[in-house]
Amino acid sequence: MxxxxxxxxxxxxxxxxxxxxxxxxxxxxxxxxxxxxxxxxxxxxxxxxxxxxxxxxxxxxxxxxxxxxxxxxxxxxxxxxxxxxxxxxxxxxxxxxxxxxxxxxxxxxxxxxxxxxxxxxxxxxxxxxxxxxxxxxxxxxxxxxxxxxxxxxxxxxxxxxxxxxxxxxxxxxxxxxxxxxxxxxxxxxxxxxxxxxxxxxxxxxxxxxxxxxxxxxxxxxxxxxxxxxxxxxxxxxxxxxxxxxxxxxxxxxxxxxxxxxxxxxxxxxxxxxxxxxxxxxxxxxxxxxxxxxxxxxxxxxxxxxxxxxxxxxxxxxxxxxxxxxxxxVEGIDYLTYEKLATGFGAALDERGITVRRNYTLGGGAWNSPRWTLNGATWPNTPKIVVRRGDRVRVHFKNTTDMDHPMHLHGHVFRVVEIDGKPLARPLDKDTSLVRANGGTLTWIFDADSPAGRWLLHCHNEIHMMDGMMTEVDYTA
Ligand SMILES: [Cu+2]
The missing domain is CATH 2.60.40.420 (Cupredoxins -  blue copper proteins)
Known part of the structure; x- marks a missing residue:
């Protein structure tokens, strides 16, 4: 009972x-x-x-x-x-x-x-x-x-x-x-x-x-x-x-x-x-x-x-x-995305992708005092413009020495790649950590949410306020 x-x-x-x-x-x-x-x-x-x-x-x-x-x-x-x-x-x-x-x-x-x-x-x-x-x-x-x-x-x-x-x-x-x-x-x-x-x-x-x-x-x-x-x-x-x-x-x-x-x-x-x-x-x-x-x-x-x-x-x-x-955490079996995804797979499934965007995460005390996307800060960061029905691939590369928890509003994305290796099975998420010091991570999501403007940003409050933020805009 x-x-x-x-x-x-x-x-x-x-x-x-x-x-x-x-x-x-x-x-x-x-x-x-x-x-x-x-x-x-x-x-x-x-x-x-x-x-x-x-x-x-x-x-x-x-x-x-x-x-x-x-x-x-x-x-x-x-x-x-x-x-x-x-x-x-x-x-x-x-x-x-x-x-x-x-x-x-x-x-x-x-x-x-x-x-x-x-x-x-x-x-x-x-x-x-x-x-x-x-x-x-x-x-x-x-x-x-x-x-x-x-x-x-x-x-x-x-x-x-x-x-x-x-x-x-x-x-x-x-x-x-x-x-x-x-x-x-x-x-x-x-x-x-x-x-x-x-x-x-x-x-x-x-x-x-x-x-x-x-x-x-x-x-x-x-x-x-x-x-x-x-x-x-x-x-x-x-x-x-x-x-x-x-x-x-x-x-x-x-x-x-x-x-x-x-x-x-x-x-x-x-x-x-x-x-x-x-x-x-x-x-x-x-x-x-x-x-x-x-x-x-x-x-x-x-x-x-x-x-x-x-x-x-x-x-x-x-x-x-x-x-x-x-x-x-030494010697213990802790959760990682790759374990949850049952390991790495053969190749990225890029079928149907209509929009691609690459973001370089930059900044921090030793590079610049601002936290950036492609060298820019909000609202001057490059947006992702979509039409309803698009399939979008977003690739992150992290050049800083901190992890960044990247979040997308209004969507569930699939994490499909980490550090250059495709995941065996995609992970459905709305926030994902991109590893420090050269780590990469790729999302794929379908632009099937209600039309509007949807923020995409680092969820570290300081980094977001500093400008590590952009948006996904629906044009139609
Ligand atoms: Cu961050």
Missing amino acids: RRSQFVGAVAGSMSAVVLAPRLQRALASDVVSYRLVATPMRYSPMPGVVVDAIGYNGSIPGPLLRVTHGQRVHVEYVNQSSIATAVHWHGMVLPSAMDGAVGVTQAAIPHDGRFVYSFAPGPPGTRWYHDHAGDLGMLRGLFGMFIVDDPRDEPADVECAIVFHDVPDFASVRAAMMGDSRAPMIDPMGSPEMRAMKPDDKMGDEVRYLAHCINGAAYPNTKRLRVKVGDRVRLRILNASATQTRYVRLAGHRLRVTHADGNPVPVPMEFDALRIGVAERYDAWFEVRKPGAWLLQGLSSDPLAFGQAMVVYTDGYEKAAPLSSPQS
Whole structure:
């Protein structure tokens, strides 16, 4: 019997949020209504850290939004935050006017302003929502998970929404944005955290963080997940960090990945740990085979990041010291795109491609202080102009010494090539990391979304604000 327990990403409360079963909710209404109000809040993710933040409905992350695929959503958004904002629905294919990209699909919503977002959320999967107004709202706390349930999914006994996020030091954010030489910019030797990671994970040295959190808090104040022996547990994991890649591991368990960015993977596959770039999501399952207590951790050698952990436990183990994992990825089997794609294939399938665009990712402290596409910054970057029905190939080459999580609005693309080698099976995604130091990656997508302008950008908040952004325009 399915218990339909759902632990939502609601901060400010240590208790689990139990939602009604999916089918009942689907039958309840064809339209699901939410009201989101952005307001300033004092936010304390851990003792000794208090920041002036902005949250949706007084919570960081914002409330979990959830519909069953086929339902419409009606979101009344009210901006009481004192900054300009708008809400972007990350991973959704929706009318352009609902996309929330300020300056492209809508005007910024001023303080005291209101905007109604109404659309049919899809495709089904683990999606999210966040500010996209260019006034640092997301860094201040304006983000949350949005689940579009797929009624065809295999049932889980327990589902848990898990949002990894970081609390920035705003002085370092402002310095990074201004290219201030006093800012902790990229250190060629790397910070201790970066040295412990693979070279391709050098992200986020520009911004200093005060806390690394799961669902609004740092360990040991993180919410705990109670499970039973025999439970099949589905974790919906989002990396909402503004700049940092995360490795995620559950002690004592392998994680079976079924969805990448909410989209079904070619073949579900088990890993010791997930590697999750900024804005990416993975659905990861495990079965509880024995009683115990285990830590779900974001791996890092940064002492501050040890707090990015939460306890999963069975009855009787509430007080037990949880089993933990070493803070290293050395020698473990962690998720990579090529593994998820079942390896490399013979040749790229270029059938039907009508539009080709190559982007060189450039910039950074040692090349130029600006982050660029083909040497230019937004809005002077070369666009991709399409007609409905086009098939588009986008090739990235990364000349910088940081990974870049490239994101396309309003489409699901297929990752088909990495570092010059075609993947055996394409990965359906909306955000993908392009490896540092000469890495390449290719997308193919069909221009079959609603007409309009769709942003394509690096999801590292600093890089995007700096200009590593372009757009896909439909002309007909
Ligand atoms: Cu970037």
